[in-house]
Amino acid sequence: MTQAPPSDDECDRLLGRVRMGDRDALGSLFSTEAGRLIAIARRILRRRELAEEAVQDAFVSAWRAAPSFDASRGRARAWLTRIVRNRALNMLRDDARLDLMRDDELQSFQERGGGATAAYTALGEGNALRACLDQLEPQRRQSILLAYVLGYSHGEIAATLNTPIGTVKAWIRRGVIALQECLS
Amino acid sequence: MSEHEDRLARAGEFVLGLLDAEARAAAERDLQTDAEFRDAVDRFRRHLSEIDATADADAVPTGMWPEIARRIAAMPQDARSDRPMAVTPANQNSPAWRRAGLAASLLAGLGLGYLAGGWQAGVREPVVLVVLQTAANEPGAVFEAFADNSVRVVPLEDFAVPDGKILQVWTLYDPAVGPVSLGTMTRSEIVTLASAAFPRPSADQLYEITLEPAPGSPTGKPTGPILVKGFAKRPPR
Numbered sequence A: 001m002t003q004a005p006p007s008d009d010e011c012d013r014l015l016g017r018v019r020m021g022d023r024d025a026l027g028s029l030f031s032t033e034a035g036r037l038i039a040i041a042r043r044i045l046r047r048r049e050l051a052e053e054a055v056q057d058a059f060v061s062a063w064r065a066a067p068s069f070d071a072s073r074g075r076a077r078a079w080l081t082r083i084v085r086n087r088a089l090n091m092l093r094d095d096a097r098l099d100l101m102r103d104d105e106l107q108s109f110q111e112r113g114g115g116a117t118a119a120y121t122a123l124g125e126g127n128a129l130r131a132c133l134d135q136l137e138p139q140r141r142q143s144i145l146l147a148y149v150l151g152y153s154h155g156e157i158a159a160t161l162n163t164p165i166g167t168v169k170a171w172i173r174r175g176v177i178a179l180q181e182c183l184s
Numbered sequence B: 001m002s003e004h005e006d007r008l009a010r011a012g013e014f015v016l017g018l019l020d021a022e023a024r025a026a027a028e029r030d031l032q033t034d035a036e037f038r039d040a041v042d043r044f045r046r047h048l049s050e051i052d053a054t055a056d057a058d059a060v061p062t063g064m065w066p067e068i069a070r071r072i073a074a075m076p077q078d079a080r081s082d083r084p085m086a087v088t089p090a091n092q093n094s095p096a097w098r099r100a101g102l103a104a105s106l107l108a109g110l111g112l113g114y115l116a117g118g119w120q121a122g123v124r125e126p127v128v129l130v131v132l133q134t135a136a137n138e139p140g141a142v143f144e145a146f147a148d149n150s151v152r153v154v155p156l157e158d159f160a161v162p163d164g165k166i167l168q169v170w171t172l173y174d175p176a177v178g179p180v181s182l183g184t185m186t187r188s189e190i191v192t193l194a195s196a197a198f199p200r201p202s203a204d205q206l207y208e209i210t211l212e213p214a215p216g217s218p219t220g221k222p223t224g225p226i227l228v229k230g231f232a233k234r235p236p237r
Helices: A008-019 A023-045 A048-068 A076-102 A109-121 A128-135 A138-150 A154-161 A165-183 B003-016 B021-033 B035-052 B064-072 B095-121
Strands: B128-133 B139-145 B151-155 B165-172 B180-185 B191-193 B206-213 B226-233
Touching: A008 A023, A008 A048, A008 A076, A023 A048, A023 A076, A023 A138, A023 B064, A048 A076, A048 B064, A076 B035, A109 A138, A128 A138, A128 A165, A128 B035, A138 A154, A138 A165, A138 B003, A138 B035, A154 A165, A165 B003, A165 B035, B003 B021, B003 B035, B021 B035, B021 B226, B128 B206, B139 B206, B139 B226, B151 B180, B180 B191
Parallel strands: none
Antiparallel strands: B128 B139, B128 B226, B139 B151, B151 B191, B165 B180, B165 B206, B206 B226
């Protein structure tokens, strides 16, 4: 990364201006956040053009919804990221998924699983989330990362890990409980 | 599994995007009413968002912001509101609403058959269909929603609209955005509501009709009783 990411405070300040109807402030948020948001959406949607569409829709939604942003429930950057993630997941749940699956050039589920692991190792050794993920059994950790980073369904995780779906569901339920208890 | 663990498990699955449409809708209702569940969701989201922060920024196409600026140029912002969609004290725990998802699935077949002729004759096809149900779990309306978010509303019940009131049509395409208005109707009749600049309708998207003060909800969010609600289905191609 060539440019230091702007601070959470700066994002909060800009969204505060968007809430008051300032379109230029949304443009400033776009210029600092869009690249990272496209990358997050592309982890889920794989295709660049779909990821860009998700981010574009998300910024339009953010414009409309900014007045109801509740600062007591989280930071502006996380809120924006959530809108992008929700939009990308909705596009996946849509039948767009079928089109995605037909493309021969796309990596297999197994190969993409490496991307989820990379996102986790990028957290760094001293990170609390990393430390708690490290305490999980590897298959539970991998299931949670596949769901969050790549937007996989239970069935896709089962296919990736070559495991019955019921086992995957149990791993994830136990895994998210242990993870939240470790983080609290 | 204790109640506490069950809450953590549901919060976790919700944040991971693993709940099915019905469980997701129930979780979204619980976010408004169960402070412990909401705190668990917020906390888990906050922790997991550190993974998002590890993404290296992609290149941003130069045309993207001008396109967003064009789309929002004449778009008003939603009115500030703390009132969530689909939650009023009268209905939030009603078993009828909880059953509605299942019944809507069963009724989707009826809706498809009912509307099939219309597609063949029409110039365009809906992206999704919605069978909306009353609190008594009866089919109350059928929607055809098109790619541009115009909606053809076919009431199956004659909703009473008292003086000074109006029927308002809503959808929830993103819980983070909250419910958005698709338009109003002065009485129970077949109408097509004009297009709106929202994302293309998706399967499982929530739609509802509420009774609001004329000429429409003063807050920009649903305030009145829910007459019917239902989840979108994609017709098979």
